[in-house]
Amino acid sequence: MILAATFALALPEQSLSQEISDDRIKALVAETLRENPELVLEALQALEARQAEAQAATAASVLTKERTTLERDPNAPILGNPDGDVTIVEFFDYNCPYCKRAMPEVNALMADDTNVRLVLREWPILSEGSAFAARAALASRQQGKYAEMHDALMTMRGKVEAEAVLRIAGEVGLDIEKLKIDMQSPEVEEHIATSMRLAEALGFNGTPSFVVGDQLIPGFVEKPQLVEAVTAARAVE
Template sequence: MKSLLLASVFSFQVALPSFAQEVSDERIKALVAEALRENPELILEALQALEERQAEAQAATATAVLANERDTLERDPNAPVLGNLEGDITVVEFFDYNCPYCKRAMPEVDALLAEDGNIRLVMREWPILSEGSAFAARAALASRKQGKYAELHNALMGMRGKVEADTVLRVAGEIGLDLDRLKADMQAPEIDEHIATSMRLAEALGFNGTPSFVVGDQLVPGFVEKAQLSEIVTSVRASE
């Protein structure tokens, strides 16, 4: 009944054009304000309805992205893969080296990979927090050419404090990377492409922070423990 009242107040100008022409804008505003004063909960109802429509639209968009971008998400040759390269289930992780929740999630993900040896973990570098994050992502991606992505990734994720350019280079040197070659490889166009693709996919899927995961058709935003990830993997595996 209240929703009907609100709809009537907002729509009567359209429904009764001849009457509306005789009513001033000020009077219309006064009628609306009066209805809201008498029924303030209508504002909450309208906002909830708007949020529901937005959530439905985002879910539909995400479903379309998962259908149309599956190969890019799971089989992009320009994205590093950890775990079992031939695994039957693919987990895609969007992350940032300066994200504390990503660092908390890393041992959870590692435990999952240790427990389930049939998982492919696709790494989507998504540096959104700082310039240091962007430098670290570029260095990690460039380290693939020297065969040390996993080593640098783990070392950067294990760092305490903020990750900056100088600390990235220090850690890279400590694990045996050729720094001159690394710096040159960081400027390669495929590095730009990987990061741009991560940005595009994350936005299309409705992710607004790191870490975020994709497992099959399930989107998992935010920090997640190993047990929950394992349940999701089991569910997706059973549905395929």
């Protein structure tokens, strides 16, 4: 619509008051493009700006509506300081190499800033192995070993699949038979379903993705960027 309006403004005044054939319109558009090629770039830039504004407005609305679920969901694992004044929400997949690269960055931040809460949203979108790993990690909470299981899965080399997940579960001291039963629990199903819903609502399309205060940070992030986001979140509280 923006491009069409731009072309309309560029047409001769007389032509706007007369019925114009489709062929004539096409010829006028082509002529306008030849004489004013910058109009296309301007129209695209205006469209992109409007889309960015719309996306920002949607994200702000979702953050307002879902803030409690994002930051205070009792069915989401928490690392760092449970009583911290700033919450980082991370959506991740155990088969995501960028999630594994981001883990040391997040850990370094929490080591330096002991007033940060990390809410983990298991978002298994890459493979069946990812889904199996997410279920196993969430089920490990019933045996008090989520942090150990999460760390082991995030630091393992190679593709994360069912066999490797169960091997790691045994290495961290989990009762495998109990784990398999707990993997089918309603709490596990609910957590993953909520992660899917939140990620879609926020417009995330890949892992890792972070929420820090009012900021959405898609993709791999280094510690300095996290520090900036945490500082900005504190400034508005």
